[in-house]
Amino acid sequence: MSETAAEAARPTTPQNAFRGVLGRLNLSTWAGIAIVVLLVLAAIFAPYLATHPPAKQSIMDQLAPPGGGYLLGADQFGRDIWSRLLFGARYSLAIGLFAILTALVIGSLIGMTAGYRGGRTDILLMQVMDVILAFPSLILGLALVALMGATMTNIVIAIAFTATPAFARIARAAVIAQRDREYVQACRAMGFSGGRILFRHILPAILPEVMVMTSLWMATAVRTEASLAFIGLGLAPPTPTWGGMVREGFENILSSFHLALFPSLAILILVLAFNLIGDGLRDAIDPRLKDAS
Template identity: 65%
Template sequence: MTKAIPTARPERRNEFLLLTANALRFTGKALVSNPTTLIGTFIFAVIILLAVLAPIIAPYDPISQSIINRLQGPSWGHWLGTDYYGRDILSRLLHGARYSLVIGILSISLAVVVGSLIGLVAGYCGGKIDIVIMQIMDVVLAFPALILGIILVAVLGGSVVNIIIAIAFTAVPAFARIARAPVMTLREREFVQAGRALGFSDLRIMFRHILPNIVPEIIVMASLWMATAVRTEASLAFIGLGIAPPTPTWGGMVREGFENILDSYSVALFPSLAVLILVLALNLIGDGLRDAIDPKLGTNS
């Protein structure tokens, strides 16, 4: 009686989990290896926690108006003051953090998936396919991210979904380029040539053998571009192309504060500081991840 030969399917099923665990392990080591990165991670975690708990810890309804109390400075009743309509600035900041984080995370996640796939295909196939794809990416890169975002949001509208799509579209070429460069080198490596000799399909080689090797570069790029996404969303809201009021967004609050800055400095100051702190935290995280993936960059800076 012959025994059945065990197949490698269970091992293949575990490959994705193993690759994900390795990527998370790399990210975790990078985050704890640099004091400034720890500071950025702590700030980012606090902002996420405040955003999640906003409905519980916010002292007032973020859209409830009180004309009698409008444009008040910081006080015991309103720790950060009130805006032109008497709404509590602290409550609006806490709720507005949700939109900044959701738009930043989802837009960059979408850009990572689409841009990485485009760069992976372009770098692996090469030739005319690579030339055509990258020329299209160069055309998109020719437009500044904010200008392109303004055009797209003006055409699509100022909803959350449309803003996410617009910001993701502006970031796709950057991720395509960051993925393409290492793929062009990896496709000539011995393990890829061995896979071809064994009859592996191109899809298997790309997704199981090449893609895991470019994950660290993509993670670094994602952390840095998330800060750009937050700034872009705030800029769109500031010029009136963001989420429609009275929904609280940090960019919209900065715009309202700018219009009333002579009457009360706090209306513009605290939303601006919130954007600054979030962008700073994301940049600290991105710098730490970059130094972890290439220590030479940290020693030269």
């Protein structure tokens, strides 16, 4: 009996949890991963790929069309669009990454605690999360940034705050599905603490589901940051952000549509890539969802 309990209580490693998932990823998912990797590399090596300093202005080259000395043209201040796209990718990816990682950690802790303990703790924590979920994420993020100020830290906090309830709910549901299984009961019978059961045994089992939510909310974070910048609540100029570039481009949309076109395409491609990754991970975790659709 003790050997059976010990074997059942042996923790599942994250490597084992993801090995089967990675083997079932489809081609579109790998395409999404490749796009994200390329954009990350472009952001990292932006100083080497940029043809001009992103904030350098040239009055003689205002609204220059694509080609010549400017690969994607120049904006109304004569700044190189290609260079600003590369450096803008740093801010879009960094804000999305830090915001979603913050929401992932805080939301997962809340959800795991609520799901494992149940009772009043579960009710109280989930009611708080439901109150936050009652507000549209963009409107709530807009209100928070307007109150705190449009700095990079505040934008990260605002986006993380809106995303935390989603991670809490997915983690809670996954923990509830695991907490009464045999390996968890074996851990309790062996006297393991609740923290050890949660983080060494249950957490690896729910990681794939949490990672699906992470990739999907990365797309939401990028859209939210771009939306905030578009309405004037993003990082202050001359910091290059994709949403800010779209906003500036709309001032000359009739004469120089490429000013708004290229940053819009960048946002579209990045959001599409994260959605492809999220959908592929979801289908790999539960192939029945793919067959049902």
